[in-house]
Amino acid sequence: MQRGEKKIYMQEVVTRDGFQNEREFVGTDKKIELINKLSQCGYSKIEVTSFTSPKAIPMLRDAEQVMKSITRHPDIEYTVLVPNLRGAERALLCDVDEANLVMSTSESHNQTNLRMTREESFRGLSEVIKEIQPTRTAVNVSLSTAFGCPMEGDVTLKTLLSWVERFAEHGVRGITLCDTTGMAYPTQVSEVVTEFKDRFGDLQLTVHLHNTRGMALTNALAAIQAGADRFDSALGGLGGCPYAPGATGNVSTEDLVHMLELMGYRTGIDLEQVLDAAAQLPALVHHDVPSQVLKAGRRLDLHDAPSSIKECLGN
Amino acid sequence: MQRGEKKIYMQEVVTRDGFQNEREFVGTDKKIELINKLSQCGYSKIEVTSFTSPKAIPMLRDAEQVMKSITRHPDIEYTVLVPNLRGAERALLCDVDEANLVMSTSESHNQTNLRMTREESFRGLSEVIKEIQPTRTAVNVSLSTAFGCPMEGDVTLKTLLSWVERFAEHGVRGITLCDTTGMAYPTQVSEVVTEFKDRFGDLQLTVHLHNTRGMALTNALAAIQAGADRFDSALGGLGGCPYAPGATGNVSTEDLVHMLELMGYRTGIDLEQVLDAAAQLPALVHHDVPSQVLKAGRRLDLHDAPSSIKECLGN
Numbered sequence: 001m002q003r004g005e006k007k008i009y010m011q012e013v014v015t016r017d018g019f020q021n022e023r024e025f026v027g028t029d030k031k032i033e034l035i036n037k038l039s040q041c042g043y044s045k046i047e048v049t050s051f052t053s054p055k056a057i058p059m060l061r062d063a064e065q066v067m068k069s070i071t072r073h074p075d076i077e078y079t080v081l082v083p084n085l086r087g088a089e090r091a092l093l094c095d096v097d098e099a100n101l102v103m104s105t106s107e108s109h110n111q112t113n114l115r116m117t118r119e120e121s122f123r124g125l126s127e128v129i130k131e132i133q134p135t136r137t138a139v140n141v142s143l144s145t146a147f148g149c150p151m152e153g154d155v156t157l158k159t160l161l162s163w164v165e166r167f168a169e170h171g172v173r174g175i176t177l178c179d180t181t182g183m184a185y186p187t188q189v190s191e192v193v194t195e196f197k198d199r200f201g202d203l204q205l206t207v208h209l210h211n212t213r214g215m216a217l218t219n220a221l222a223a224i225q226a227g228a229d230r231f232d233s234a235l236g237g238l239g240g241c242p243y244a245p246g247a248t249g250n251v252s253t254e255d256l257v258h259m260l261e262l263m264g265y266r267t268g269i270d271l272e273q274v275l276d277a278a279a280q281l282p283a284l285v286h287h288d289v290p291s292q293v294l295k296a297g298r299r300l301d302l303h304d305a306p307s308s309i310k311e312c313l314g315n
Numbered sequence: 316m317q318r319g320e321k322k323i324y325m326q327e328v329v330t331r332d333g334f335q336n337e338r339e340f341v342g343t344d345k346k347i348e349l350i351n352k353l354s355q356c357g358y359s360k361i362e363v364t365s366f367t368s369p370k371a372i373p374m375l376r377d378a379e380q381v382m383k384s385i386t387r388h389p390d391i392e393y394t395v396l397v398p399n400l401r402g403a404e405r406a407l408l409c410d411v412d413e414a415n416l417v418m419s420t421s422e423s424h425n426q427t428n429l430r431m432t433r434e435e436s437f438r439g440l441s442e443v444i445k446e447i448q449p450t451r452t453a454v455n456v457s458l459s460t461a462f463g464c465p466m467e468g469d470v471t472l473k474t475l476l477s478w479v480e481r482f483a484e485h486g487v488r489g490i491t492l493c494d495t496t497g498m499a500y501p502t503q504v505s506e507v508v509t510e511f512k513d514r515f516g517d518l519q520l521t522v523h524l525h526n527t528r529g530m531a532l533t534n535a536l537a538a539i540q541a542g543a544d545r546f547d548s549a550l551g552g553l554g555g556c557p558y559a560p561g562a563t564g565n566v567s568t569e570d571l572v573h574m575l576e577l578m579g580y581r582t583g584i585d586l587e588q589v590l591d592a593a594a595q596l597p598a599l600v601h602h603d604v605p606s607q608v609l610k611a612g613r614r615l616d617l618h619d620a621p622s623s624i625k626e627c628l629g630n
Contacts, residue, residue, distance in 0.1 A: 001505035001537045017630065081630075102630045112620040142630040150618045178630040183614040185577040186536065190316035208630060211529075213614060214570040214607035218533045221501065222316045247611040255529040262500040292529035296562040299498040299528060303465045305427040315332065315396075315417045315457040315493040315523060 004265035009230040010257065011045035011206060012038050014281075015066075016081055017250060018238030019059050020050065022285050028062040030284055032069045037277050038235070039073040042268040047079050047100060047232070051087035067094040079140065083114075088128045092135055099132050100176070101125045102142040105160050106149030109180070113144070122166065129170050141167045142176040142208065147192065148183030157195060164200055174204030176232065179219065182212020182247065186222035193226035208232040209251045210239070211290070216251035217259055224265070231256065235274065236281040236289030248290040254278050258293045271298065319580035324545040325572065326360035326521060327353050329596075330381075331396055332565060333553030334374050335365065337600050343377040345599055347384045352592050353550070354388040357583040362394050362415060362547070366402035382409040394455065398429075403443045407450055414447050415491070416440045417457040420475050421464030424495070428459070437481065444485050456482045457491040457523065462507065463498030472510060479515055489519030491547065494534065497527020497562065501537035508541035523547040524566040525554070526605070531566035532574055539580070546571065550589065551596040551604030563605040569593050573608045586613065 015035055019026055031049075038046055048070065054061035063080065072078055079098035082088050091099050103121035104110035110118045125141065132139050143163055148154050164175050177192065189207070196205055207223045207230065209216040220231060237252030257269045278294045330350055334341055346364075353361055363385065369376035378395070387393055394413035397403050406414050418436035419425035425433045440456065447454050458478055463469050479490050492507065504522070511520055522538045522545065524531040535546060552567030572584045593609045 001501050001540055003502050108620065144630045148614060151620060153615050153617055176630070180630060182611065185574060185614065186316050187318050187578045212607065212611045213573060214526075214532055214567070215574055217529055218536055218574065221533055221536075225316055247607060252529070258528060259500060259530055259533065263502045292527065292562060296497060296527045299463060299500065300468055302468055305423065305466060315459045315491070315495060 004224070004260065004263045006224075006229060006265060008224065008260055008265045008267045009044040010042070010253065010267050010269050011047065011079075011230065011232045012043045012235060012253060013047040013232045013250060014038075014235040014238050014253070016047040016050050016060065017232070018234040018236070019285075020057055021238070021240040021249065022059060024286055025059060026284050028065055031062070031066050034277065034280070034284070035066070035070045037273070039071060039076055041270050041273045041277065043076055044230075044268070045077045045079055045098070047081065048096075050081035050083070051090040052081065052083045064090065064094060067096065077138075082128060084124055085127055085131060088131045092132065092137060096137055098138040098140055098173075099128070100140045100142055101128055102144060103163075104144040104149070104180075105155045105163050106145040106152050108151040109145045109149045112151070118163075126170060129172060133171065138173040140174040140176060140204070140206070141172050142178050144178045144180045146177040147179040147188060148181070150181045150183070157192060160192065161195065161199065164196065164203070168200055168203060172203070174206060175200070176206040176208050178208040179210050182210035182215070184209065184219045185215055186218050189219045189222040190226045193223045193228050197227040204230065206230045206232055210249060211237060211251050212247045212249075217256060220251065220256055220260075236278045236294060237291045238281065238285065238289055252291040252293070254291050254293045258298060262299065319539070319575065319578045321539075321544060321580060323539065323575055323580045323582045324359040325357070325568065325582050325584050326362065326394075326545065326547045327356075327358045327550060327568060328362040328523075328547045328565060329353075329550035329553050329568070331362040331365050331375065332547070333549040333551070334600075335372055336553070336555040336564065337374060339601055340374060341599050343380055346377070346381050349592065349595070349599070350381070350385045352588070354386065354391055356585050356588045356592065358391055359545075359583070360392045360394055360413070362396065363411075365396035365398070366405040367396065367398045379405065379409060382411065392453075397443060399439055400442055400446060403446045407447065407452060411452055413453040413455055413488075414443070415455045415457055416443055417459060418478075419459040419464070419495075420470045420478050421460040421467045423466040424460045424464045427466070433478075441485060444487060448486065453488040455489040455491060455519070455521070456487050457493050459493045459495045461492040462494040462503060463496070465496045465498070472507060475507065476510065476514065479511065479518070483515055483518060487518070489521060490515070491521040491523050493523040494525050497525035497530070499524065499534045500530055501533050504534045504537040505541045508538045508543050512542040519545065521545045521547055525564060526552060526566050527562045527564075532571060535566065535571055535575075551593045551609060552606045553596065553600065553604055567606040567608070569606050569608045573613060577614065
């Protein structure tokens with residue numbers, strides 16, 4: 001395995017994709033404070049919130065207020081999730097840098113999650129794209145279940161790429177391939193990313209991984225080796241999956257950055273500041289978070305000999 | 316990333332390295348029952364117990380009874396940890412297939428864990444090797460902190476390989492490179508394994524990974540790509556690290572096998588039976604275990620649409 005050289009672009013999703021799965025409302029001020037802190041950490045993009053119905057996701061009912069109150073760093077793009085025309089109008093009024101649209105590549109998952117068929121989603125999102133395109137706001141489409149659907153199983157590469165193609169024809173700037181429930185595995189990621197880059201080299205590709213089955217870091221490396229250089233990740237590894245209760249969520253920002261930097265990749269992220277922000281999460285969400293580096297520290301954070309250790313013969 | 320082809324040898328360490336870290340005694344009958352079940356799962360080796368002082372590790376005070384009572388499968392080697400001459404004598408009386416000796420490549424860690432200098436350890440283990448060599452029992456040496464020491468930091472490749480060389484000169488069959496506190500990262504693993512295989516190609520190499528910082532699966536792939544084909548792993552990911560409270564332990568057998576089999580590697584492991592055994596662990600150790608696949612299921616264990624799911628717009 002060669003030492004990494006290239007720049008990897010990190011996109012933080014904790015305040016949208018992470019918080020969205022939390023039960024207890026995180027205060028608007030706390031959200032703003034966290035995003036402002038994250039804005040000092042070297043990300044290339046931050047997904048701030050979602051302009052969805054406040055009834056559907058009460059956690060993000062303060063979308064306008066958050067989006068308008070944060071201090072935007074000139075080197076960072078601020079993106080928001082936009083489900084429909086109404087959401088697009090709200091997002092544009094906040095002058096977001098990017099609108100992140102979402103649909104599933106699996107029929108069952110789209111119907112379960114979005115309550116419509118994929119074709120209905122595509123028609124709706126096409127309207128949204130037309131609304132946004134005359135503005136300065138860029139359009140990204142997140143394709144869920146790109147590496148498998150928890151109800152249908154594998155989504156074929158042909159199906160996946162046909163949806164990419166349809167959005168590419170609409171002139172979107174970027175596509176995110178989402179491993180919604182952590183079904184991706186390294187050789188598959190490698191095949192999908194290679195094919196994507198071959199056919200859609202001009203699109204901005206983001207890989208969105210979940211650590212549901214422990215493979216997120218491995219999949220990230222497979223994606224990088226196949227040409228990807230841009231990842232969504234969530235502080236603390238927040239974000240869950242209703243299909244796998246107790247399983248971990250999004251790939252943890254700090255775990256991913258920690259590994260990539262050790263390997264020589266340049267993420268631009270200030271890991272110490274990220275860990276500092278992550279350490280505040282348990283108090284915000286009232287539970288432990290899955291991140292490993294947050295618990296164990298960086299590999300060279302050295303320790304004194306434990307005072308109480310017995311002869312343990314551990315290896 | 317190429318599809319894997321080769322055979323990967325799996326060595327289960329849960330009843331020794333896993334249980335050793337548990338507070339509450341696991342009954343002798345339960346241990347025997349678990350090992351007998353694991354013996355039906357396709358492992359190439361099972362580390363049964365440790366012939367250490369019952370006072371030092373009360374959990375494994377039933378070493379003789381367990382070793383003599385299990386039903387040994389003809390295709391599996393049964394290994395035990397042996398700390399000293401007394402342990403070697405006890406192990407030989409039980410006719411073990413392999414004795415697993417252990418010392419640290421870091422001076423501080425050896426002194427903290429084994430209460431002697433590395434040179435003292437080496438002299439003691441040399442005596443043990445001489446005692447065992449005339450018998451049918453093979454000798455393996457586990458080198459702790461091979462990828463870093465939590466107190467000293469990096470262990471140089473030169474230091475590591477000098478210890479390998481000294482044991483190789485003593486004619487041991489195998490060496491295990493242990494990432495005792497999860498400090499290994501993929502490019503480092505790649506470099507270490509490549510160098511090891513170049514210089515000591517005749518030794519049986521085992522890679523023993525911990526998932527303390529989330530990189531165990533990635534490190535396993537890096538090791539395989541560099542020529543390794545043999546791994547220790549623990550059912551449920553049991554086994555901890557006193558230097559990182561709350562952090563996860565050994566790489567989980569089921570998570571590693573799940574990934575490798577998806578990639579085309581042949582582990583010979585019956586994953587369904589392994590998951591069945593892992594599911595019994597929480598009742599044995601009275602707490603949740605870190606394994607991810609145990610919680611989330613295999614990637615193609617499909618689900619019905621959750622009845623209570625809201626429009627969640629998850630990606």
